[in-house]
Amino acid sequence: MxxxxxxxxxxxxxxxxxxxxxxxxxxxxxxxxxVPYYNWVGFYFANHETKTLHLGPYVGAATDHTIIPFGKGICGQVAESNQNFVVPDVQAQDNYIACSLTVKSEIVVPLFVNGKNIGQIDIDSHEIDPFTKEDEIFLEFVNQQVALLF
Structure with missing residues (x-):
């Protein structure tokens, strides 16, 4: 790619x-x-007062996970760690929120504005282990561009 x-x-x-x-x-x-293996792409935005993430625009299957507490699931962990999180196989994760049986892997990259984590881009794939360092670098670029909107 x-x-x-x-x-x-x-x-x-x-x-x-x-x-x-x-x-x-x-x-x-x-x-x-x-990107053929980006099967669900969306943004979550942080509410630091309530320590929750709120679903923003997305493309893909509908999700019940419109609000995610910090620390819960992959997205919630990224809200606390401020680090990229690549999950090659969601079945191997203890703290994973299943969105769909078709999801096999996930990548979440935090979105920073003026050094503060305001949200993240979340991508699910129907393939096991498709994400590479190049995906991380590209999604960091995407989030740098998105940060200009805030």
């Missing part, structure tokens, strides 16, 4: 005249359509 070729499209979406949520949704659509 050549992620460098996808970067200009992300910048174009960010600089478009759409609302912030429309841009976030467009990014989700773009990633879902252009």
């Amino acid at each position: 050549n992620f460098n070729s996808l970067q200009p499209s992300i910048k174009t979406i960010i600089s478009s005249n759409k609302t912030r949520d429309e841009k976030l949704f467009a990014i989700c659509q773009f990633l879902n359509q252009n």
Whole structure:
């Protein structure tokens, strides 16, 4: 996968005249359509007062997980650790919130604005262990671009 070729499209979406949520949704659509193993793509945003994550724009199967407590599941762990979390096989994780039986792996990359973790991009795959360091680097780039919207 050549992620460098996808970067200009992300910048174009960010600089478009759409609302912030429309841009976030467009990014989700773009990633879902252009990376074959990105089967669910969405953003969660932190409420630090209630220590919860709230689902933002996403593309993929509907989820019941619209609010996730910090520390719970992969997303909740990233809200506390401020670190990328790659899960090659969700079945091997103790603290995993199952969204669908089709989900085999997950990657979550925190979104920082002025050094504060305000949320994250969350991607599920129907494949076991598809995510590489290149995915992490690319998703960090995506989040750097998204941070410009805040």
